[in-house]
Amino acid sequence: MTESSSSYYEVLRVAVTASEKEIKVAYRRAARKAHPDHGGDAAAFRRVTAAYETLIDPQRRKAYDRSYAAGKGGSGSGDSAAGPHFDAPAAGSHASASVHRPSTPRNTAGDEPFYVPPYDAAAFEATGTVPLIPLSQASQQVHGIPRKRGIFGAEARIQRELRTVQLIARQVLPAIPAARLVNGLQSPADNNHIDHALLSGYRLALVNSMLLPKGAYAWDGQTLNHGGRSIAPPQLAHIVRAMQDIFPELNVTGWTVIHSPDGNLHEPVIDRHRRAAGSSETIQVVNAAGLVRGLKHFLSSGPTPNAVNVSVLARLLRGMH
Known part of the structure; x- marks a missing residue:
């Protein structure tokens, strides 16, 4: 997903369940990094500001969340139809390997659940992202x-x-x-x-x-x-x-x-x-x-x-x- 089509939650790097306090903290951190005076990019700073102004306002956030659920919740700075979307298991992935096929008759419904995408702390730290919702x-x-x-x-x-x-x-x-x-x-x-x-x-x-x-x-x-x-x-x-x-x-x-x-x-x-x-x-x-x-x-x-x-x-x- 390109940066211009990222959701406001991804722009601020917060979970979709983030509280008002968490959004404020994330905004201050993102704004410092993106501000042109600190070597950041003006377009990126505008995206951070737009994300904060939307998510910090309860009514605007509620309206945005409805569009986010419908897959239209991009940052508004690109193709308006390029909101978040999620695909079925990719070939070779853990999920793909578990897909029921005629040659593998065992049903996995009763097996221990796994998460797509996985809760990988190392990956989150390396990319600076946070999970969409907490593991709990x-x-x-x-x-x-x-x-x-x-x-x-x-x-x-x-x-x-x-x-x-x-x-x-x-x-x-x-x-x-x-x-x-x-x-x-x-x-x-x-x-x-x-x-x-x-x-x-x-x-x-x-x-x-x-x-x-x-x-x-x-x-x-x-x-x-x-x-x-x-x-x-x-x-x-x-x-x-x-x-x-x-x-x-x-x-x-x-x-x-x-x-x-x-x-x-x-x-x-x-x-x-x-x-x-x-x-x-x-x-x-x-x-x-x-x-x-x-x-x-x-x-x-x-x-x-x-x-x-x-x-x-x-x-x-x-x-x-």
Whole structure:
């Protein structure tokens, strides 16, 4: 990545989770080095100043972080489309060596996680860079909590989202140690929210939840039908498309989990019927047991499921949370 296309965090050499104090300290250090009076470059000093003025202001930083998460967070002094981007494993890399191929049938989903890029203290010191997020944060499997949105029905939303968090934390994360669950995200496509995002290697599952009475429901790709009544699940297809555009190196899918009032993981029953015209194959509507089964298969069958994609995780945490 060229210096002109570096993000403001890279310009100041701070993590995306840096505090106001850390940004001020980093700015003073970078400004002294880049100032023309001290033998620095005027253009570099302007980049340092622009980075500081943006990141030190809470509102400007929030707006910048949204663009950073969308891969458009360059320093503004070059091609505006040349923001940060992150590629799938390069040939010959540690990650590439672990990619599942027909000749190597062993699945690595249950293996000890490794980080891409790695937390290499010597490399950071040699280049003067800092990791995008601290290792202590990258090593956590669960990030954030369901957020109260609006006034009416907030308690019901929180309760069903907590059910989903507990379900994934107890039955999916132990099987895939590298999986990272991020709760309460803002949608990059509109003013809605993504209840949960589950990242493992180069696969990302977006999960929303509903609470419906027990019974048998028919899912046709657009609506749930039960006893002559049609129910539209949360609209996820356009959010999945937006996230796929933001993270082209990932395989992104959407899931709606239907919880039953009594907590039975196998209720309600969701039958897949003939798909309606225009329905999306990227969205799955399942009960709790189906979510566990589906997520395990989706994440573990991807390339290097034991990799923690730090670059993507940082963008999710900083730009959308």
